[in-house]
Amino acid sequence: MGEEKKSEDRNVASEEVLENLFELSQTLNTGLSKETLSNSLELIDDGLDPSTLADVILALRDGEDQ
Numbered sequence: 001m002g003e004e005k006k007s008e009d010r011n012v013a014s015e016e017v018l019e020n021l022f023e024l025s026q027t028l029n030t031g032l033s034k035e036t037l038s039n040s041l042e043l044i045d046d047g048l049d050p051s052t053l054a055d056v057i058l059a060l061r062d063g064e065d066q
Contacts, residue, residue: 017041032057 018038025032032040040057044050 031061 018034018041021037021041022032022034025037036057040053043053
């Protein structure tokens with residue numbers, strides 16, 4: 001299998017994961033957009049602690065409510 005095919009397969013898998021995550025997010029009424037979820041996944045993949053990310057998102061939301 002060529003590198004281009006592997007890259008294409010990874011992109012398709014990533015899109016499926018994002019779509020499933022977005023559906024779950026909608027079901028749970030998180031209010032997170034696909035863009036926010038995608039950015040969050042990238043940050044987690046880069047090594048950011050998911051709990052820290054959640055704390056930041058909640059703090060930003062609290063700031064919007066004020």
